[in-house]
Amino acid sequence: MSKELIRLQDLVMEFDGEQILDGINLTINDHEFLTLLGPSGCGKTTTLRIIGGFLNPTSGDVFFDGKRINDVPPYDRQINTVFQRYALFPHLDVYDNIAFGLKVAKLPKAQIHERVQEMLAVVGLKGYENRRTDSLSGGQQQRVAIARALVNRPKVLLLDEPLAALDLRLRKDMQNELKRIQQAMGITFVYVTHDQEEALSMSDTVIVMDKGRIQQIGKPEDIYNEPQNAFVADFIGESNILDGVMLADYKVKFFGRTFKCLDAGFAPNEPVDVVIRPEDIDFVPPEEGHLTGTVTSVTFKGLNYDIIVDFKGFKWLIQTTDHQAVGSTVGIRLNPEDIHIMHKSEYSGMFGDYSSYSAEYDELTEDADDEEE
Amino acid sequence: MKRTNRIFTILIFIFLYIPMAVLIVASFNTGKDITSFDGFTLQQYVRLFRDEKLLRLLGNSVLISVLASGISTMFGTMAAVGIHGLKPKMRKAVMSLTNIPMTNPDIVTGISLSLLFVFIGGKLLGQKESLTFWTLLIAHVTFNLPYVILNVMPKLQQMNPALQDAAMDLGCTPVQAFFKVTLHEIMPGMIAGAIMAFTMSLDDFVISYFVTGSDFMTLPVKIYSETKKPIQPKIYAMFTLLFLLILVLMITMNLIQIRGEQNKHKRRATADSKYARLAKRIGAFALAAVLVLGVGLLIFQGRSSTVTLNVYNWGQNIADGSDETMDIIAEFEKRYPDIKVNYITYASNEELYSKLSTGGITVDVIIPSDYMIARLKNEGMLEELNFENIPNYALVDDSFKNQHFDPENKYSVPYTWGTVGILYNTKYVAEEDVTGWDLLWNKKYTDKILMFDNSRDAFGIAQFLLGYSINTTDKTQLQACADKLKEQKPILQQYVMDQVYDLMENEVAWIAPYYAGDCMAMMQNNEDLAFYLPVDQGFNFFIDSMCIPTCCQEKDAAELFINFMCDPEISGANMDYIWYGSPVSEAKQHMDPVLAESDVVYPDQTVLDNGTSFAFLPEEISRYMETLFMQVRNS
Numbered sequence A: 001m002s003k004e005l006i007r008l009q010d011l012v013m014e015f016d017g018e019q020i021l022d023g024i025n026l027t028i029n030d031h032e033f034l035t036l037l038g039p040s041g042c043g044k045t046t047t048l049r050i051i052g053g054f055l056n057p058t059s060g061d062v063f064f065d066g067k068r069i070n071d072v073p074p075y076d077r078q079i080n081t082v083f084q085r086y087a088l089f090p091h092l093d094v095y096d097n098i099a100f101g102l103k104v105a106k107l108p109k110a111q112i113h114e115r116v117q118e119m120l121a122v123v124g125l126k127g128y129e130n131r132r133t134d135s136l137s138g139g140q141q142q143r144v145a146i147a148r149a150l151v152n153r154p155k156v157l158l159l160d161e162p163l164a165a166l167d168l169r170l171r172k173d174m175q176n177e178l179k180r181i182q183q184a185m186g187i188t189f190v191y192v193t194h195d196q197e198e199a200l201s202m203s204d205t206v207i208v209m210d211k212g213r214i215q216q217i218g219k220p221e222d223i224y225n226e227p228q229n230a231f232v233a234d235f236i237g238e239s240n241i242l243d244g245v246m247l248a249d250y251k252v253k254f255f256g257r258t259f260k261c262l263d264a265g266f267a268p269n270e271p272v273d274v275v276i277r278p279e280d281i282d283f284v285p286p287e288e289g290h291l292t293g294t295v296t297s298v299t300f301k302g303l304n305y306d307i308i309v310d311f312k313g314f315k316w317l318i319q320t321t322d323h324q325a326v327g328s329t330v331g332i333r334l335n336p337e338d339i340h341i342m343h344k345s346e347y348s349g350m351f352g353d354y355s356s357y358s359a360e361y362d363e364l365t366e367d368a369d370d371e372e373e
Numbered sequence B: 001m002k003r004t005n006r007i008f009t010i011l012i013f014i015f016l017y018i019p020m021a022v023l024i025v026a027s028f029n030t031g032k033d034i035t036s037f038d039g040f041t042l043q044q045y046v047r048l049f050r051d052e053k054l055l056r057l058l059g060n061s062v063l064i065s066v067l068a069s070g071i072s073t074m075f076g077t078m079a080a081v082g083i084h085g086l087k088p089k090m091r092k093a094v095m096s097l098t099n100i101p102m103t104n105p106d107i108v109t110g111i112s113l114s115l116l117f118v119f120i121g122g123k124l125l126g127q128k129e130s131l132t133f134w135t136l137l138i139a140h141v142t143f144n145l146p147y148v149i150l151n152v153m154p155k156l157q158q159m160n161p162a163l164q165d166a167a168m169d170l171g172c173t174p175v176q177a178f179f180k181v182t183l184h185e186i187m188p189g190m191i192a193g194a195i196m197a198f199t200m201s202l203d204d205f206v207i208s209y210f211v212t213g214s215d216f217m218t219l220p221v222k223i224y225s226e227t228k229k230p231i232q233p234k235i236y237a238m239f240t241l242l243f244l245l246i247l248v249l250m251i252t253m254n255l256i257q258i259r260g261e262q263n264k265h266k267r268r269a270t271a272d273s274k275y276a277r278l279a280k281r282i283g284a285f286a287l288a289a290v291l292v293l294g295v296g297l298l299i300f301q302g303r304s305s306t307v308t309l310n311v312y313n314w315g316q317n318i319a320d321g322s323d324e325t326m327d328i329i330a331e332f333e334k335r336y337p338d339i340k341v342n343y344i345t346y347a348s349n350e351e352l353y354s355k356l357s358t359g360g361i362t363v364d365v366i367i368p369s370d371y372m373i374a375r376l377k378n379e380g381m382l383e384e385l386n387f388e389n390i391p392n393y394a395l396v397d398d399s400f401k402n403q404h405f406d407p408e409n410k411y412s413v414p415y416t417w418g419t420v421g422i423l424y425n426t427k428y429v430a431e432e433d434v435t436g437w438d439l440l441w442n443k444k445y446t447d448k449i450l451m452f453d454n455s456r457d458a459f460g461i462a463q464f465l466l467g468y469s470i471n472t473t474d475k476t477q478l479q480a481c482a483d484k485l486k487e488q489k490p491i492l493q494q495y496v497m498d499q500v501y502d503l504m505e506n507e508v509a510w511i512a513p514y515y516a517g518d519c520m521a522m523m524q525n526n527e528d529l530a531f532y533l534p535v536d537q538g539f540n541f542f543i544d545s546m547c548i549p550t551c552c553q554e555k556d557a558a559e560l561f562i563n564f565m566c567d568p569e570i571s572g573a574n575m576d577y578i579w580y581g582s583p584v585s586e587a588k589q590h591m592d593p594v595l596a597e598s599d600v601v602y603p604d605q606t607v608l609d610n611g612t613s614f615a616f617l618p619e620e621i622s623r624y625m626e627t628l629f630m631q632v633r634n635s
Helices: A043-054 A092-106 A109-123 A138-150 A167-183 A194-204 A220-225 A232-234 A361-369 B002-027 B043-048 B052-084 B090-101 B106-124 B134-158 B162-169 B174-203 B208-213 B219-225 B231-267 B270-306 B326-337 B347-355 B370-378 B389-393 B437-441 B457-468 B476-493 B501-503 B518-527 B555-565 B568-578 B585-590 B619-634
Strands: A005-014 A018-029 A033-037 A059-064 A079-080 A157-159 A188-193 A205-210 A213-219 A238-249 A253-255 A257-260 A270-276 A280-285 A290-300 A305-311 A312-319 A330-334 A340-343 B307-312 B337-348 B415-423 B451-452 B492-496 B509-513 B527-532 B537-547
Touching: A005 A043, A005 A188, A005 A330, A018 A043, A018 A059, A018 A188, A018 A213, A033 A213, A043 A079, A043 A157, A043 A188, A043 B052, A079 A138, A079 B162, A092 A109, A092 A138, A092 A157, A092 B174, A092 B492, A109 A138, A109 A167, A138 A157, A138 A167, A157 B501, A167 A194, A188 A194, A194 A220, A205 A220, A205 A232, A213 A232, A213 B043, A213 B568, A232 A238, A232 A270, A232 A340, A232 B106, A253 A270, A270 B162, A280 A312, A290 B307, A290 B555, B002 B231, B043 B052, B052 B090, B052 B134, B052 B174, B052 B231, B052 B527, B106 B134, B106 B208, B134 B174, B134 B208, B162 B174, B174 B231, B208 B219, B307 B555, B326 B337, B326 B437, B326 B555, B326 B568, B347 B370, B347 B555, B370 B537, B389 B555, B415 B437, B415 B501, B415 B518, B415 B555, B437 B457, B437 B476, B437 B509, B451 B457, B451 B476, B451 B501, B457 B619, B476 B492, B476 B619, B492 B501, B501 B509, B509 B518, B537 B555, B555 B568, B568 B585
Parallel strands: A033 A188, A033 A205, A079 A157, A157 A188, B307 B337, B451 B492, B451 B509
Antiparallel strands: A005 A018, A005 A059, A205 A213, A238 A253, A238 A270, A253 A257, A270 A340, A290 A305, A290 A330, A305 A312, B415 B509, B415 B527, B415 B537
16 A cells, blocks of 8 residues: 555646636555545546546646656556446447457457456356346446456546446445455545545545535545534534634633633634534533523434534534434533534535524435536 | 328328329339320330340449448548537537538539539649539539438437547547447448438439539439430339339338337347347448449449540430330441440530530530521531541531531531421311411410420510511510510410420320421321421421530541431431431431321421521520510419
8 A cells, every 4th residue: 555656736627717626636546445525516527537538637737657647648548437327338248348448459369258257257247248238237237337447457447426326225235346346456446426425435535525626635534523624524424513712722612611622733712613523412401511402303314313402593413312302401511522623714604504404405415416517 | 180180191191102103103004105094014114124224324323322322421420520529509500501501402502513613623623524423423422411410410419428438448549439439329320321312312413413524424314304205104114113212221211210219228139239240241341342343333434445435415316226216326336346435415405505615524526406506606616527527418408508507517417407386186176277376376275275485486486476587686576576475375275395295195285386306206196186387477497416516535536426427327217216307318218108208307398498497696685585485474
């Protein structure tokens, strides 16, 4: 691990005067599973297409193994791609789809046969050689697309929302499958998705993007636990984000009270965003709580309840296994490790208020995110 | 509601397909006539397949269609791919530009192309002959291109753009990606485009007409130039076969499209796809073979002959071996094996003139009528003849020499001659009414009278009636003639040219002015018809003569041909087919006695002295006459 394979330097992309990428800098290491995560139009697919060689950046450089490859066409890059809707060749059967790259490279027939069979085994499609691709299920087509790319033994595999068209069950299976294949083949995966759960469960490194800029790079745990701004905090999981003031190291004031926290290194009295994850909050009897509020809605979610509590007009989302009745007064305690402090950013004040929360809210946004570009 | 809809649909189908049905029925008819079905026969098909010339023309048409559709499919696909790569706004603009030629009137396209070819070939490259097989091919490719683009474009748009990326991702250069992936995706569109282009090419007349040179003629152009006489029934047989061919192609095209749609939804077995691949390969091989064969044939044709003599004559104006006549051209080639005759045809003096004057065509012998000879001579477009090479000129009657259009007998040798008189049906027309041109104005026969549908002949009749010269340039006299013709219009059945055969033979009309030779032919088919020449009032007497244009390349061979045509035996045999008068008296001994003894074709010399031939009119006058005639027709 950790040998640098691809480096993007000051990538800028403009399309008809519109800024798609705004100074992207990142490094991808050998054997790494790296995910570009972000909402529609954040520039993640554009970044992927620049790595693949299908787009030329307006400015900035792409390095591969230390060499600048801006002008190397896609067919000369040691990179293969799994496309968003598979892009299998409809006039070829499964075998010929997988063998396509090897035939273009003019490998001996016997070798092609051996490698295609090997790939069919890896993706679990043995016996499907002569099937037409349009007679396969979505998941099977997905495997053919992966096999078609991997059979060329690329150093890097690019995957552009490969699971977006699959149903939830199949998506979960394929996530495991992909992770398994990546480890078995020992190559680098660059994965694009808007699904934060997918990103967190599969990746070694997650890059959160928005508005053509990288918001945060880190391991999944770090991204979740230490979001760098309100956008990341909100996009990854659920967050209550409050205005606060950092009085001194380890001391933050919000809601008129001073709390202990684990964060340091802020300027004295610096205004900050305070993040409190819904599942970190514990209910206590009102008289014991740091804060008291009124329950305004309760939704049963299976594993837990989503409970909205009104604290002095500011509504929080709290996820707990304890049922509370609507209208009841509750108290909460906040431990220092439950409080995460972030610098103010352009996203401050845009997220983290559940005043307009409804149970369907999540599903609606997810649907809208499904289509990118 | 549903029933009325259905009835309406059926009516529309009847309306659309009845003309074809009539043609198909006619092709199986034993009778010569299309008005009555006498019995079923395949005779016309037998005749068709025995007619080598017709089959060669059909071959020409198929060859040009195959080449043109193949080439335009190639270039059209390239263009479509290029247009598809443009930004959407630009793409729309370019698409509407490529669509314009389809809605452009063919005649405009034809004339523009002809001008362009003559300009480039004649003026820039200095070619003597600027309209050739190649210009015809270029013209066909040009008008086919938009149809190919129109068919390929939607396939490109339907294609998943990621396919091309995927191919490049897997190691293809953009060109490889096109051939390995895109081509397969747009293939149905290309096939549909090619079939459409093929059918457009096969039946194109208007554009071909303007860009056809002397070396290559397609079937529709040939058929048009032969409409002087009624269309032969074997042509019906050929049209029937052509119609079936196009029907099969169209059905194939639709099947391909339907298949394409189904493939997206249906699963297909592998065996099937293997067959499809094999079929595709065979198809591609066949197409390549036809292309190679066609080009090879052309090169071979171009190299094989020794001397090629280009004879440019009226359609159906030479005996061709049909109906037990002599094949004059074959006879000539037999007698002079070093010379190969390339025989092409025109439909009117004016067509001959425009082809010659634009330099679009190079020919060695032409056969224009009197007034056109004068015009060509005045414009320096005729070569003086070397009469030492034409000893048979001595056999031509003196009465056809020293004509006003060639007073010194330097430029022309008479080919045929004839008169214009009145054909009438004795069953319906009282003999005492047949006194002169007035018969055409007789109200008793309202709606049974036909009239020439060309200004010169129509005005000629009025001029004889009013006692003017038929070559007058006096506009007041012409106006008076127009008034006379206007007076006649209400009692006319219609203005006609070739349809006169059907209308008179079937007694739909009773009275018509027409050329004596044609009248004679009609009289053979209907015994009640008679011919009358208004000797006292005067009549038109015309001579078609053989001339050599200045663009001639084989003058010796041309003079040999002219001499050959004056041979009494040949001239006589020729007249058996065209039914006009031979200027060589001795020829009468070698022709059908019915013809030789007919006073319709060969009136007395004293009678002939009353005939007048047309002289060339100044352009201003002929245009004025044309305008007046249009007014008469539209009044």
